Each structure stands twice: as C-alpha cells, then as structure tokens.
Amino acid sequence: xxxxxxxxxxxxxxxxxxxxxxxxxxxxxxxxxxxxxxxxxxxxxxxxxxxxxxxxxxxxxxxxxxxxxxxxxxxxxxxxxxxxxxxxxxxxxxxxxxxxxxxxxxxxxxxxxxxxxxxxxxxxxxxxxxxxxxxxxxxxxxxxxxxxxxxxxxxxxxxxxxxxxxxxxxxxxxxxxxxxxxxxxxxxxxxxxxxxxxxxxxxxxxxxxxxxxxxxxxxxxxxxxxxxxxxxxxxxxxxxxxxxxxxxxxxxxxxxxxxxxxxxxxxxxxxxxxxxxxxxxxxxxxxxxxxxxxxxxxxxxxxxxxxxxxxxxxxxxxxxx
Ligand SMILES: [Fe+2]
Numbered sequence: 635x636x637x638x639x640x641x642x643x644x645x646x647x648x649x650x651x652x653x654x655x656x657x658x659x660x661x662x663x664x665x666x667x668x669x670x671x672x673x674x675x676x677x678x679x680x681x682x683x684x685x686x687x688x689x690x691x692x693x694x695x696x697x698x699x700x701x702x703x704x705x706x707x708x709x710x711x712x713x714x715x716x717x718x719x720x721x722x723x724x725x726x727x728x729x730x731x732x733x734x735x736x737x738x739x740x741x742x743x744x745x746x747x748x749x750x751x752x753x754x755x756x757x758x759x760x761x762x763x764x765x766x767x768x769x770x771x772x773x774x775x776x777x778x779x780x781x782x783x784x785x786x787x788x789x790x791x792x793x794x795x796x797x798x799x800x801x802x803x804x805x806x807x808x809x810x811x812x813x814x815x816x817x818x819x820x821x822x823x824x825x826x827x828x829x830x831x832x833x834x835x836x837x838x839x840x841x842x843x844x845x846x847x848x849x850x851x852x853x854x855x856x857x858x859x860x861x862x863x864x865x866x867x868x869x870x871x872x873x874x875x876x877x878x879x880x881x882x883x884x885x886x887x888x889x890x891x892x893x894x895x896x897x898x899x900x901x902x903x904x905x906x907x908x909x910x911x912x913x914x915x916x917x918x919x920x921x922x923x924x925x926x927x928x929x930x931x932x933x934x935x936x937x938x939x940x941x942x943x944x945x946x947x948x949x950x951x952x953x954x955x
Contacts, residue, residue, distance in 0.1 A: 635830055635854075636815060636862065643709050644920065645812040651904050657714050658701065663694035665719045668732055672723050675731060682731045683752065687739055699739035702915055706740070706791055711921030712808045712904065717911035718795065733795045733913075733941055740915060741791045741945025745953045746782075748840040756794065756940040758930055765873045766839035770942065773800075773930065776868075777898050778809040778922030781944065783865035784835040784849055784874070787955040789944035792923070793915045796908040800938035804928030805907045809897055811864040811920045815854065817896045828889035829853040834874030835867065840953065848878045853893060862920045868894055897922060908940070918944075 639645075646655070671690055687696065698715065705713045718736070723729050730753060737743055746754050747768075758773035769776050782788040818826040832850045841847060853871075857863040871890055875882050882890065896902070908914055916923045930937045949955035 635827065636819070636856070636860070639816045639819060640812045640862075644711060644810060645816060646710050646810050646904075647813050647902050648900065648904060651710055655710050656705070656712050656904070657716055658698070658705075659716050660718065661694060661698065664698050665722075667692050667695050668719060669722050671732065671735070672728055675728060676724055680731075682727070682734045685731055685735055685738075687735045690735070692735065692739075695736060696739055699736055703740050706915055706917045711810060711917035712923070713915045714906070714908070715913040715915075717909065718913055720795075720797065720911045729795070729797070730941065733793075733943070736913065737793045737943040737945065740793060742947055742951070743943050744789060744946045744951045744955055746789075746942070746944045748842070748953055750953070752943070754942050756942050757937055758928075763869070765836055765877060768838050768840070769869065773804075773928050773938075775927040776924045777894070778807055778903065778924040779867035779869075780811075780864055780918050780922055782918075783851075783867045784837045784870045785840070785953065786849065787946065787949050787953075788865065789918050789946045790948075791915060791945040792918045793913065793943045793945065794908070795941045796910055796912050796914070797939040797941065798910055798936060799907060800928035801931040801936070802929045803926045804938055805905050805926045806914065807924045807926070808904045808916065809902050809922040809924075811854075811866070811922055812862055813902050814864075814893070814896050814922075815862060817899070817902070818892065822892050822896075825889040825892040826854075828885050829893060830855065833871050833886065833890070834878045834880060835865070835870040836873035836877045838870060838873075848874045853889075857919065864920055864922070866893060866897065866922065868897075 702713050756770040759771045763772045763774045834848045853866050855863045
C-alpha cells in the first residue's frame with residue numbers, strides 16, 4: 635500500500651489540472667507529414683497492420699507522439715492531440731492507417747477482444763448494457779474506469795480517434811487514481827486497505843465456455859517501481875459477484891461504495907467533449923476514463939463513432955497477453 639499522500643503531476647484534481655497539461659495542438663509539420671503519407675499510401679498501398687512508421691517520413695509525428703507518451707507516463711496520464719486532419723484524408727481505410735501508425739508510436743498495439751480485433755469501433759450498436767456486453771458497444775454512461783480491468787492483461791495505454799461526436803451528450807471524463815487513493819487514505823483508510831485485496835469481476839463475455847466467467851483481482855496494487863495499478867470498473871465488480879454467486883460481505887460492499895463515491899466526485903474529475911479528428915490517450919494503469927450517456931442523430935451515418943487501439947508492452951499481443 636502507498637502509505638503517504640502522493641504529490642506531483644500524476645496526482646491532479648479538477649482544480650490543479652490545466653488544459654495545457656493535457657491538450658497538445660498538432661504542429662503544422664505533423665499535419666503536412668500526415669497529408670503526404672495519405673498521398674504516398676494512395677500510390678503505394680500497404681495493408682494497415684503491415685505498416686511500419688520507420689518506412690515513412692514522419693519525424694515530426696514521432697516527436698509529437700514521444701511527447702504524448704511522456705505525458706502519459708510522467709504527466710497527467712491523459713492527453714488529447716488537437717488534431718488529426720481527418721477531412722484531408724482520402725477515405726476511411728486511410729484514416730485507420732494513419733491512426734494505426736500514430737498509435738503504434740505511442741505503444742505496441744494489442745488485441746482487444748477474444749475474437750482477435752485490434753482496432754475496434756466505439757459506437758452504439760443498439761444492444762442493451764447487461765452482463766456479457768462490453769460498454770464500448772453501447773451508449774450508456776460509463777463512470778471513470780480502466781479498460782479491461784476484468785482481463786488478466788489489461789492494456790497499459792488506450793487511444794481513441796474521434797470521427798464523429800454524438801448529437802447530445804457523450805462528454806469524456808477522467809480521474810487520477812492517485813488522487814482517488816489520496817482521498818481514500820485521508821478519509822477512509824480502513825476502506826483503502828480492503829481495496830488492496832481481491833474483488834470478483836465479470837469478464838463481459840470475452841471468455842471461452844471452458845473458462846471461469848469471473849476474475850479475482852485487487853482494485854489497487856503496486857506495480858514495478860511502486861507505481862499504482864488500478865483495476866476498477868463500476869459495472870464489472872457487482873456483476874462479478876452476481877455471476878460468481880457470491881454475496882458481497884459488509885466490508886467489501888462498503889469499500890466498493892466508498893471507491894465509487896470518490897471516483898465520481900466532480901472535484902476530482904476533468905471533463906471535455908472530443909471533437910472529430912481529436913486523438914485521446916490515457917494511461918490505463920492509474921488514470922480512469924469515462925463518458926456521459928449520449929443520444930445519436932437518427933441518421934445512422936451521423937452516429938457517434940470513435941476508433942480505439944489498446945497498447946501494452948509486456949506479454950504477447952493476444953487478448954490474454
Ligand atoms: Fe473504457
């Protein structure tokens with residue numbers, strides 16, 4: 635357990651985080667490199683997953699993505715690049731190729747689902763959120779969480795490229811789990827101790843029939859270098875107890891409820907709405923991300939749509955890396 639309050643750039647709150655800490659304007663040289671890349675790929679195509687940034691003139695983009703990675707690991711853990719000139723790109727496959735190359739400069743892309751998907755669409759597929767349905771396929775509100783807290787190998791970093799926003803709602807929201815930890819340590823130390831012991835989490839459908847439907851991991855743990863590793867998702871923990879057929883004891887329930895209250899405290903959260911072309915990155919080990927519920931335009935071609943990559947350096951590239 636981290637026994638004292640954490641200070642420094644990772645432990646930000648709504649009032650200490652400044653927009654210039656997390657928003658990076660895309661320099662004109664990067665936009666020019668991306669537009670040149672579009673022309674090169676138009677004449678000399680390569681399938682997205684074979685693309686290697688080393689094969690193209692992308693020095694300015696490499697510098698920019700290096701700064702993104704620095705702020706993800708040693709800064710606030712949330713970064714928005716404002717923005718990729720998506721309207722200047724030829725078509726949807728080209729947008730995916732550009733996103734793939736920029737994302738791969740930040741971290742190694744890995745598989746996000748049991749079925750082997752590497753780049754997924756975050757959009758409302760019309761399914762209702764319930765046990766077994768992953769949140770990125772729905773339009774329901776998602777309180778700040780880490781992605782894939784219910785898998786053995788969650789990603790280190792998560793990136794999103796916004797192609798279209800919702801007609802109403804869908805604002806992004808972030809919280810530093812270092813700041814959550816600070817509040818718990820100061821105000822609820824006995825609950826914090828329980829959060830370092832395991833909780834059931836439901837695996838959201840991404841498991842084979844011969845595998846257990848739940849995992850059992852602590853919400854907080856210390857990783858290498860005593861860095862905080864958080865596995866918190868509001869939905870999957872109660873769902874995990876339900877599927878495991880285990881009733882939460884009083885200590886577990888109070889710890890979970892206290893965690894939820896602190897995570898959703900507006901005084902800890904940073905909020906903004908992603909615009910088309912903006913690239914959002916988050917450190918998935920200690921920075922939570924969420925979004926408000928949203929309503930789409932009735933025209934399916936104008937639905938909210940984000941592309942998502944997951945990045946992890948350790949283990950294999952497969953879902954159970
Ligand atoms: Fe998420």
